[in-house]
Amino acid sequence: MYKGYAMGNGIAKLTERTNLWPWLLLAPLAVYMAVFFLVPLIDVAIMSVTEPRPTLANYQRVLTGTLYLRVFLNTFMTAIMVTFACLLVGYPLAYLMASSKPRTATLILLLVTMSFWTSFLVRTYAWMVLLGTNGPIIWLLQLLGVQQPPQLLFTRFSSTLAMVHILAPYMVMNIYSVMRKIDPVLIRSAESLGAKGLALFRHVYLPLTAPGIANGSVLVFVICLGFYVTPVLLGSPREQMVAGLIGNQIDEFLAFGMGSAMAMVLLVVTLVILTIYHRRFGLDKLWG
Amino acid sequence: MNRFLRWLGIAVVIFVAAPLVIVIPMSFSNARSLQFPPPGYWLGYYQAYFTDWSWLRPTWNSILIATATTVLTMVLVVPATFALVRHRFRGKGIADLMMLMPLAVPHIVMAVGYYSYFGAVGIVHTHLGVILAHTCLSVPIAFLVLSANLKGFDRTLERAALSLGASPTRTFIHITLPILRPGLIISALFAFIQSFDETVVAIFISGRDAETLPRKMFDSIRQEADPVIAVISTLLFLAVIVGVTAPLVIARIRNRRARLAAA
Numbered sequence: 001m002y003k004g005y006a007m008g009n010g011i012a013k014l015t016e017r018t019n020l021w022p023w024l025l026l027a028p029l030a031v032y033m034a035v036f037f038l039v040p041l042i043d044v045a046i047m048s049v050t051e052p053r054p055t056l057a058n059y060q061r062v063l064t065g066t067l068y069l070r071v072f073l074n075t076f077m078t079a080i081m082v083t084f085a086c087l088l089v090g091y092p093l094a095y096l097m098a099s100s101k102p103r104t105a106t107l108i109l110l111l112v113t114m115s116f117w118t119s120f121l122v123r124t125y126a127w128m129v130l131l132g133t134n135g136p137i138i139w140l141l142q143l144l145g146v147q148q149p150p151q152l153l154f155t156r157f158s159s160t161l162a163m164v165h166i167l168a169p170y171m172v173m174n175i176y177s178v179m180r181k182i183d184p185v186l187i188r189s190a191e192s193l194g195a196k197g198l199a200l201f202r203h204v205y206l207p208l209t210a211p212g213i214a215n216g217s218v219l220v221f222v223i224c225l226g227f228y229v230t231p232v233l234l235g236s237p238r239e240q241m242v243a244g245l246i247g248n249q250i251d252e253f254l255a256f257g258m259g260s261a262m263a264m265v266l267l268v269v270t271l272v273i274l275t276i277y278h279r280r281f282g283l284d285k286l287w288g
Numbered sequence: 289m290n291r292f293l294r295w296l297g298i299a300v301v302i303f304v305a306a307p308l309v310i311v312i313p314m315s316f317s318n319a320r321s322l323q324f325p326p327p328g329y330w331l332g333y334y335q336a337y338f339t340d341w342s343w344l345r346p347t348w349n350s351i352l353i354a355t356a357t358t359v360l361t362m363v364l365v366v367p368a369t370f371a372l373v374r375h376r377f378r379g380k381g382i383a384d385l386m387m388l389m390p391l392a393v394p395h396i397v398m399a400v401g402y403y404s405y406f407g408a409v410g411i412v413h414t415h416l417g418v419i420l421a422h423t424c425l426s427v428p429i430a431f432l433v434l435s436a437n438l439k440g441f442d443r444t445l446e447r448a449a450l451s452l453g454a455s456p457t458r459t460f461i462h463i464t465l466p467i468l469r470p471g472l473i474i475s476a477l478f479a480f481i482q483s484f485d486e487t488v489v490a491i492f493i494s495g496r497d498a499e500t501l502p503r504k505m506f507d508s509i510r511q512e513a514d515p516v517i518a519v520i521s522t523l524l525f526l527a528v529i530v531g532v533t534a535p536l537v538i539a540r541i542r543n544r545r546a547r548l549a550a551a
Contacts, residue, residue: 019375019377021371021375022371022372022374022375022377022380023371023377024371025367025368025370025371026367026368026371026372026383028363028364028367028368029364029365029367029368029387029427030368030383030386032364032423032424033386033387033389033424033427036420036421036423036424037389037390037398037424039405040398040401040402040404040405040406041393041397041398041401043401043404043405044397044400044401044404047400047404089300089303090300091293092293092294092296092297092299092300093297093300093301093304094297095293095294095297096293096294096296096297096298096300096301097297099290099294106536108301110532110533110536111301111304111305112304113532114308114525114528114529114532115304115305115308117481117528117531117532118308118524118525118528119485119487119502119521119524120485120487121487121502121505121506121509121521122308122311122520122521122524122525123307123308124509125311125505125509125517125518125521126307126308126310126311126521127307128322128509128513129310129311129314129322129324129518130306130307130310130324132322132323132324134319134321134322134323134324135322135323135324136310136324136325139324139325165303165304165307168300168304169304222392225394226394226395226396226397228395228396228487228488228491229487229488229506232510233506233509233510242396243394243396243488246396246397246400247396247399247491247492250399250400250403250492251492256400256404259400260400263394263396263397263400263401264397266394266396266397267393267394267397270392270393270394271392274392
């Protein structure tokens, strides 16, 4: 197909022969990305083995020290929890959209889109208000007769809840885009063959929506692994996540070596997950 | 199963919406610290935002940085997208991957890199530094939008112009660009928003002079939860409401006009 239209096009004909055009068009961006994206990344890699001295000591500490391992484990568990919660929250919402009248579906989609586009900071702040000591949830608990309401803010609970709220739109959009394309004939024929209720869901609907679940989960999980803002602002200082700890190393201790080594571990884990995913489904679909 | 999932869905709608809406009454509250429901209402914190330079300067910085980032991103991405969508050449796979890579790297990792690298070059804590960093993060988003548009481009229109005797340049200016305009606008808008909203890299490299609005908000939430944040949050949320609903409203008006014209 490509050759077909290249024949008729003067520019394309020329470039087809010399093959210089695409390089010329691409060159400025390629140079830019090399200088301002790759170099800083390589800088992190170099610092991780040279700061303060050229050894592998930073990695040794990151991969064996109890504090660091606990933070990594905590990050992983939080990411799994957030992904799972997003799925629990996102699936019914996507289903509601897919099964509603077009007008209602558009309205809900509008709402999800608004949430999606609203700054992380704004949504984090909103949760701070909601969960604060003088906030509506504590107030409601007191109204219901809870004498000593628990501390909600600055706990693992508050940061996890806010992250679920912030990342749920990614899940909803991915699942909805798959649900919308499901041929209703498939559901009807399954019903006519006697599938009902849970069986229909488990054996027909769930497998059909699996690609959306996979997309959404990978995206939410990966974003959550490197999440900085919300855990730092809402979480407990004693139960940090990796990104927060990296920030600390740089900001407070100026420990670039340790910060870089942790950043490299985070980067490698993220890239491994995305590469496995890319092999199976193609990365460009993830953000499409 | 249906009924259960639907009710659950309705509950989730409330979960998604309520936290967004709560910032609006908070912005009119006269409480000094976080308190909901507010003890009373006034416009004092709006006045505070619009008269306080410690808030206006970061706002202006963010607008400036996002605008420059958008221009730089588009200058780099538009030609590159043409190359990647319309040509086949060796190394294209790597080039494609390179465009999307910034999406795969956690921002905190980039923040560490920029902090050290720009520090060594001497542009940390400057507008230029933030613009250069933000452009890298905006490139993949602008590219994804634009390449989707370019892939759907009907090239028979260009061929028609060429066969009617238009030069390639003329064809590009009078046929290709106008058709691609919506894609270009959306792509630029996404690049702008990406930069305007970007928080993590800005926290580490924007410093005092080039302090962006997200950085100022982050610091402020962390230290004292200044009530002015509710005002900014409301304004940002309203901007999102306008931005998200505007296309629908415009489409509806156009439809009505088209129907009137047909009648």
